[in-house]
Amino acid sequence: MAPATLTALAEEKTLQESFVRDEDERPKVAYNQFSDEIPVISLAGIDEVVGGKRAEICKKIVEACEDWGIFQVVDHGVDAKLISEMTRLAKEFFALPPEEKLRFDMSGGKKGGFIVSSHLQGEAVQDWREIVTYFSYPLRSRDYSRWPDKPEGWRPVTEEYSEKLMGLACKLLEVLSEAMGLEKEALTKACVDMDQKVVVNFYPKCPQPDLTLGLKRHTDPGTITLLLQDLVGGLQATRDNGNTWITVQPVEGAFVVNLGDHGHYLSNGRFKNADHQAVVNSNCSRLSIATFQNPATEATVYPLKIEEGVKPVLEAPITFAEMYRRKMSKDLELARLKKLAKEQAFQDVEKAKLEAKPIEDILA
Numbered sequence: 357m358a359p360a361t362l363t364a365l366a367e368e369k370t371l372q373e374s375f376v377r378d379e380d381e382r383p384k385v386a387y388n389q390f391s392d393e394i395p396v397i398s399l400a401g402i403d404e405v406v407g408g409k410r411a412e413i414c415k416k417i418v419e420a421c422e423d424w425g426i427f428q429v430v431d432h433g434v435d436a437k438l439i440s441e442m443t444r445l446a447k448e449f450f451a452l453p454p455e456e457k458l459r460f461d462m463s464g465g466k467k468g469g470f471i472v473s474s475h476l477q478g479e480a481v482q483d484w485r486e487i488v489t490y491f492s493y494p495l496r497s498r499d500y501s502r503w504p505d506k507p508e509g510w511r512p513v514t515e516e517y518s519e520k521l522m523g524l525a526c527k528l529l530e531v532l533s534e535a536m537g538l539e540k541e542a543l544t545k546a547c548v549d550m551d552q553k554v555v556v557n558f559y560p561k562c563p564q565p566d567l568t569l570g571l572k573r574h575t576d577p578g579t580i581t582l583l584l585q586d587l588v589g590g591l592q593a594t595r596d597n598g599n600t601w602i603t604v605q606p607v608e609g610a611f612v613v614n615l616g617d618h619g620h621y622l623s624n625g626r627f628k629n630a631d632h633q634a635v636v637n638s639n640c641s642r643l644s645i646a647t648f649q650n651p652a653t654e655a656t657v658y659p660l661k662i663e664e665g666v667k668p669v670l671e672a673p674i675t676f677a678e679m680y681r682r683k684m685s686k687d688l689e690l691a692r693l694k695k696l697a698k699e700q701a702f703q704d705v706e707k708a709k710l711e712a713k714p715i716e717d718i719l720a
């Protein structure tokens with residue numbers, strides 16, 4: 357069982373057992389050992405078609421998507437004041453006393469609100485994070501009773517933030533559509549009625565950060581994600597299946613953009629669905645705000661274009677709901693196999709111990 361909030365646990369000397377990960381899942385690189393491998397791309401001039409500015413920017417974006425599926429954008433047009441207001445409110449929310457946050461407790465299947473670790477059920481190990489999440493698009497999905505009402509100003513600021521980020525996401529999807537040789541709206545249209553979900557992540561300082569993760573390794577399921585992070589650092593990416601990791605260098609006012617599974621499938625695998633995780637540290641807490649742009653559940657998932665002689669990454673078109681279901685059941689299956697392997701290893705060791713013992717000791 358996850359604790360109600362992490363406030364008290366963050367003050368303890370040792371990490372509570374439920375957050376301790378298997379050795380192979382623990383951080384390999386420090387939260388503040390930054391890499392500059394992920395490109396930081398300025399969007400200044402992206403609408404200037406004449407003169408070649410747009411083409412130059414698009415090229416960088418496309419290369420990053422082919423390479424990592426992750427990049428950062430600056431000069432993106434989202435007002436710095438709006439960003440700092442959004443960040444301030446989010447920080448203030450997590451600083452509220454536990455009982456205030458728990459007024460929005462979403463455990464038990466509520467859609468939106470506050471929770472420790474994850475809203476997904478059946479996780480074996482807990483993530484060292486608190487989240488507050490809400491659905492912001494389509495408009496009819498907004499349930500304001502699940503949006504925090506504190507601190508004051510949360511609703512108007514988050515509404516504006518959501519709108520601006522929807523605009524930025526669509527702009528980036530236009531670039532990728534063009535790169536695929538399709539009309540600008542191709543990717544957004546493939547989402548049918550684009551969903552947007554905001555997850556504010558709060559990673560308190562952690563007594564034993566080497567044993568745990570703030571957010572375990574994953575790919576985002578949706579089309580594209582825009583992440584705003586503070587300057588602490590902790591977002592890590594891998595492109596060799598977890599062998600080596602890099603920590604993304606935080607850049608003031610930038611959004612980290614990554615593609616999810618949907619974006620990956622629509623591009624027939626040309627664009628990567630970034631494999632990533634978040635690590636924590638014992639010095640200070642960290643805040644990030646993830647804005648997920650997802651297709652409607654009934655949207656079709658299938659490559660929009662398949663080059664001649666290339667095999668499609670999916671056997672047949674499926675709905676986004678089905679894609680998500682398969683992802684979840686694959687994760688559960690992997691967890692099950694891992695558990696079995698661990699039990700087997702334990703039994704093998706016990707058996708070896710037994711076999712090494714003199715027979716008198718066993719009979720005694």
Ligand code: OGA
Nearest residue numbers: 555557590591634644646
């Ligand atoms: C996410 C995510 C990373 C971070 O919320 O899906 O990957 O650094 N967050 O908070």
Ligand code: NI
Nearest residue numbers: 574575576632
């Ligand atoms: Ni993610």
